Amino acid sequence: MRRVYLDHTATTPLDPEVFEVMKPYFSEKYGNASSIHSFGQEARAALDGSRDRIAKILGARSSEIVFVSSGTEADNFALKGAAFAMRASSQKNHMITSKGEHHAVLDTCEYLEQQGFDVTYLELDQYGMVEPERVRKAITPKTGLISIMHANNEVGTINPIKEIGRIAKEHGIIIHSDVVQTFGKMPVNVDDLGVDLCSMSAHKIYGPKGIGALYIRKGVTIDRFMHGGGQERGWRAGTENVPLAVGFAEAAARISERQQTEWERLKKLKEIFRKKIESSFPFVLFNAHLSNSLPHILNISFDSSKVDIDGEALLFNLDLKGIAVTSGSACTSGSMEPSHVLLAMGRDEKTAHATIRFSMGKSTTEEEIEYTVGALREVVSNVAKARA
Numbered sequence: 153m154r155r156v157y158l159d160h161t162a163t164t165p166l167d168p169e170v171f172e173v174m175k176p177y178f179s180e181k182y183g184n185a186s187s188i189h190s191f192g193q194e195a196r197a198a199l200d201g202s203r204d205r206i207a208k209i210l211g212a213r214s215s216e217i218v219f220v221s222s223g224t225e226a227d228n229f230a231l232k233g234a235a236f237a238m239r240a241s242s243q244k245n246h247m248i249t250s251k252g253e254h255h256a257v258l259d260t261c262e263y264l265e266q267q268g269f270d271v272t273y274l275e276l277d278q279y280g281m282v283e284p285e286r287v288r289k290a291i292t293p294k295t296g297l298i299s300i301m302h303a304n305n306e307v308g309t310i311n312p313i314k315e316i317g318r319i320a321k322e323h324g325i326i327i328h329s330d331v332v333q334t335f336g337k338m339p340v341n342v343d344d345l346g347v348d349l350c351s352m353s354a355h356k357i358y359g360p361k362g363i364g365a366l367y368i369r370k371g372v373t374i375d376r377f378m379h380g381g382g383q384e385r386g387w388r389a390g391t392e393n394v395p396l397a398v399g400f401a402e403a404a405a406r407i408s409e410r411q412q413t414e415w416e417r418l419k420k421l422k423e424i425f426r427k428k429i430e431s432s433f434p435f436v437l438f439n440a441h442l443s444n445s446l447p448h449i450l451n452i453s454f455d456s457s458k459v460d461i462d463g464e465a466l467l468f469n470l471d472l473k474g475i476a477v478t479s480g481s482a483c484t485s486g487s488m489e490p491s492h493v494l495l496a497m498g499r500d501e502k503t504a505h506a507t508i509r510f511s512m513g514k515s516t517t518e519e520e521i522e523y524t525v526g527a528l529r530e531v532v533s534n535v536a537k538a539r540a
């Protein structure tokens with residue numbers, strides 16, 4: 153059966169050339185990067201070289217990059233680390249985030265609320281964006297931390313982080329941004345964005361699963377995440393995963409090299425995709441900003457006031473045709489809760505349920521888009537019940 157993968161926001165395949173670069177560090181160059189001998193030094197050089205490569209892409213110092221196991225861990229580390237440190241040093245206990253964040257941020261915030269912190273969850277506008285003025289208005293004398301994602305993983309809308317960063321700076325507040333969906337895909341420069349902390353993940357950019365990184369601006373105080381050895385400058389104890397770090401850096405360098413051309417290519421594809429959907433389904437709503445959004449994500453809902461569509465049936469039937477998509481964040485697609493992002497954008501529950509996220513990648517072709525829209529037409533005509 154033909155298979156079309158349109159779920160690159162959930163994960164991407166490991167680039168075979170990245171895998172080649174990683175391989176020697178599993179079996180031949182297997183030293184512990186903390187060992188003094190030559191085996192250890194070989195691993196240390198590869199680890200630090202990988203850190204340098206990632207730092208360079210971010211416009212950061214190498215010493216500001218900490219390798220972690222995932223984007224989720226980076227978010228946990230950033231928020232818990234900054235929250236506990238701010239309370240210990242300044243008595244501040246208020247944080248600001250948005251209702252559109254990934255669960256790695258939202259669930260961490262809920263945990264922090266249980267630990268006595270106050271959290272403000274900002275509404276999104278109808279396009280899924282966090283308005284800087286809402287951030288400004290939510291600031292209190294107790295606010296010590298703001299966490300707003302760079303681009304939303306479900307709808308692709310890009311947030312005005314630079315402006316939000318400026319507001320945070322004016323008030324002396326630490327700002328974290330989850331850049332998991334933008335790192336490598338668009339310019340992410342920590343000074344330009346004005347962020348103090350940012351979370352990344354390798355498997356979204358054709359790197360290996362199981363590794364991510366947290367950028368921690370020099371001078372920003374946050375608590376360490378793992379206690380034990382002194383690895384990662386004491387931030388995160390545990391023997392470093394050298395092959396995965398090498399793979400992450402290689403993938404990041406490769407995707408950054410062709411960032412602009414790939415952005416343009418995907419932008420054109422998205423426009424073709426959007427027009428085909430628009431002309432095929434009069435009752436479709438496009439979620440997100442059409443211009444200020446990531447070019448590889450196209451998120452659509454079937455308007456529940458015009459047509460009755462069961463989102464689960466839609467996904468199941470597309471899967472039978474070999475087309476892999478998701479109805480929301482991959483991390484929550486196992487449960488049939490309506491997307492918290494779409495609800496925060498003002499979609500009703502039924503419409504939110506009848507939603508598909510297509511996310512394209514470097515292998516996506518126009519012909520695949522053609523095939524997908526054709527398949528979607530068939531599936532929709534089978535599962536849709538028009539409203540009387």
Ligand code: PLP
Pocket residue numbers: 161162221222223224225227254256301304305330332333353354355364482483
């Ligand atoms: N943050 C965002 C915006 C994401 O899209 C994801 C994954 O979907 C994560 C965090 C979690 O990253 P990881 O899968 O590496 O834990």
